[in-house]
Amino acid sequence: MAATTSVTKKATTPATKATTKAATKAAETKAEASVTPAVRTSVTMAQALNAALRDALRDDPSVLVFGEDVGKLGGVFRITDGLAAEFGDDRCFDTPLAEAGIVGTAIGMAMYGMRPVVEMQFDAFAYPAFEQVTSHLAKLRNRTRGRLGLPVVIRVPYGGGIGGVEHHSDSSEAYYTHTPGLKVVTPGTPADAYSLLRDAIADPDPVIFMEPKRRYWTKGDLDLPVRTEPMDRAVVRRPGTDVTLIAYGAMVATALETADAAREEGWDVEVVDLRSLVPFDDETVTASVRRTGRAVVVHEASTFGGYGAEVAARVTEQCFHFLEAPVLRVGGFDIPYPPPKLEEHHLPSVDRILDAVARLQWEEAGA
Amino acid sequence: MSPGELLPGSAPIQLVDQDGRRVADPAYGCPDTGVLLDLYRSMVAGRRFDRQATALTRQGRLAVYPSSSGQEACQVAAVRAMGELDWLFPTYRESVALVTRGIDPVEVLTLLRGDWHCGYDPHAYRAAPQCTPLATNTVHAVGLADAARRKGDQVAVLVFIGDGATSEGDAHEAFNFAAVFAAPVVFVVQNNQWAISVPLSKQSKAPTLAHKAVGYGMRGHHVDGNDAAAVYAVVRQALDDARAGGGPALVECLTYRMDAHTNADDAGRYRDEAEVELWRQRDPVERLERLLLAEGALDEAAREAVAAEAEESAAALRARMNAEPELTPGDLFEHVYAKPTAHLHRQAELLAHELSEEA
Ligand SMILES: Cc1ncc(C[n+]2csc(CCOP(=O)(O)OP(=O)(O)O)c2C)c(N)n1
Secondary structure, three states: HHHHHHHHHHHHHOOOHHHHHHHHHOOOOOHHHHOOOOOOOEEEHHHOOOOOOOOHHHHHEEEEEEEEEOOOOOOOOOOOOOOHHHHOOEEEOOOOOHHHHHHHHHOOOOOOHOOOEEEOOOOOHHHHHHHHHHHHHHHHHHHHHOOOOOOEEEEEEEEOOOOOOOOOOOOHHHHOOOOOOOOOEEEHHHHEEEHHHHHHHOOOOEEEEEEEHHOOOOOOEOOOOOOOOOOOOOOOOOOOOOOEEEEOOHHHHHHHHHHHHHHHHHOOOEEEEOOEOOOOOOHHHHHHHHHHHOOEEEEEEEEOOOHHHHHHHHHHHHHHHOOOOOOEEEEEEEOOOHHHHHHHOOOOOOHHHHHHOOOOOHHHHHH | OOHHOOOOOOOOEOOOOOOOOOOOOOOOOOOOOHHHHHHHHHHHHHHHHHHHHHHHHHHHOOOOOOOOOOOOOHHHHHOOOOOOOEEEEEEHHHHHHHHHHHHHHHHHHHHOOOOOOOOHHHEEEEEOOOOOOOOOHHHHHHHHHHHHHHHHHOOOEEEEEEEEHOOOOOHHHHHHHHHHHHHOOOEEEOOOEEOOEHHHOOOOOOHHHHHHHHHHEEEEEEEEOOOHHHHHHHHHHHHHHHHHHOOOEEEEOOOOOOOOOOOOOOOHHHOOOHHHEEEEEOHHHHHHHHHHOOOOOOHHHHHHHHHHHHHHHHHHHHHHHHHOOOOOOHHOOOOOOOOOHHHHHHHHHHHHHHHHHOO
16 A cells, blocks of 8 residues: 555655755754753653643642542553552542542532542543533533533543453544533643643633543653643644644654655655644644645544544635645544454554545646 | 431331321421421412412413422422532422522523523522433532532532432432442432323332432431421431531432423323322421411411412512513623633624624
């Protein structure tokens, strides 16, 4: 597949390629400089999340952390490691096994002035809480004309790629993004993991904080505490001139890899990391696609009715006269999440994304 | 606590019988006459309010109204048993409870009139918005109670649900969380014996709903829900215990839904008029009235004064409800988030544009 791609590609590369190459180099250096500041320790996303919770607990006595196994154990992914020991059982505690109970009690606590940060053990195990999320968490501010705001954060480890058996790899973001009243955020880097989680906890509205679990152990060089762009902004992770890859969560790294591979084939790929799925940063995305004229949206979740459909529609509405090709989506197939030995075929890969890039009507553009 | 201490008694707790005579109870004393008079006044007012709301629905002023006729003792006495700082978590059926809590009846009816989802300020009255998804309010109540407990505040929470709602998963989760956290919350189950058309016998095989509490390690009380004195005494004690760190309790109040589920329901399709008639004999307002008259706490003139006062409130409510409320469509976008997003701002502009075109 990749071989075919490279052939198609060379033949159709716009004439400006040589010049863009140099520009890309310069831009890349700049991008690196903005992502990774001057001092560095190596920090995993899991450690960054843990630090964000610790700092939030320390800075604000109304912050409470609770969920299943988050106390002594520190969570099955160790994101709450050490918090119960440091802040005591009153601030970080285990609950009975009941997700609606966890979210429902968080709602009541927030009504009384607390800032609960609750953990769902896995994406698919957040479904029992869905009624509490959609009927109450998302709506109480609106139902009461702003009198009851709910500063609740629900942390959801989501997505595949970790070899999990069924019910451990869902990409459930679209259920939440389709629910007005919720903010939905997902970090793609350790620095964002820290900064976005701090922002989410400080936010006056409920935030579904989707953690790309396969990137928990990805390292970044950063100094904690680190603050990145505000929570509601998308960022250009890698500037490019030919096509915009729009990604979030675990797919940001895959998109960046794709951009590297595409460079060998002559495409200069821009990568936008959405970070915030709701609200959606139209400005950053639109500016990028107007510049490049081509866009591919990438996510792990099933494609049909997925979040990428919204992105593609918005980009089309706002960039129609700038587009050289239809906006494409690369997502998981429209199947129940596959068993671990087959998941690699389901998850968007560099090759599959490159294939999509190759389909962006370069021939017509070159003609 | 041993299971025996958690179990409800063999018969519903009763402090005043159907004929309006006091009944001695080993655990609970009858509230004093001042309290009973207050309960009576509030129940008369509540019933009149309920009738008025039903009438307003017939006139098309309310979108829907779930009457609580027959359940006045539960709603009024439970709310009267609450402390000033306690929180109330009502359902759609608790309009009378909310009016009893002191909330402006027009604000209470905002939901059912269809102006907005909640008309009152929950913080001002320490009353959550009325909850329609069954039993989902129980976990909120537990959360708020537990937050108060963690802060060391002397606050208890009272949450209402119906008999049908005890079958929902959220009720189970709430009972369990409350017991495990020792949250200061009292679950008042108004067993009006029907969940729309489904009788309690198809809902649960528990000996009583109060027995369910035992499985969670929580006290269960079975109370005559048409005896305002008993409801008041038991709920008050349960709230006091909860506030003092004694943990949660479940109070089942046995009562009856005299009207259909809502104005839109036809109860004749599923239940016998004879059953309704039987419960008409057990009317909670008349029971208390009989006691107060018999004991000389109420005379004919005072009875008429109470009725007149309720009538006056109903007339005032009628007048205010007949005025068309001014609604601002732009408000729809105001409180989705603390700050409207750019996206919502554009949609608000679109609607404003449509409205200006219409004008
Ligand atoms: C989760 C949920 N399922 C179904 C309904 C529809 N519904 C509204 S009231 C009701 C019956 C509830 O009966 P019960 O709990 O006994 O309370 P009552 O109405 O008798 O006061 C039903 C099924 C609902 N509101 N919420």
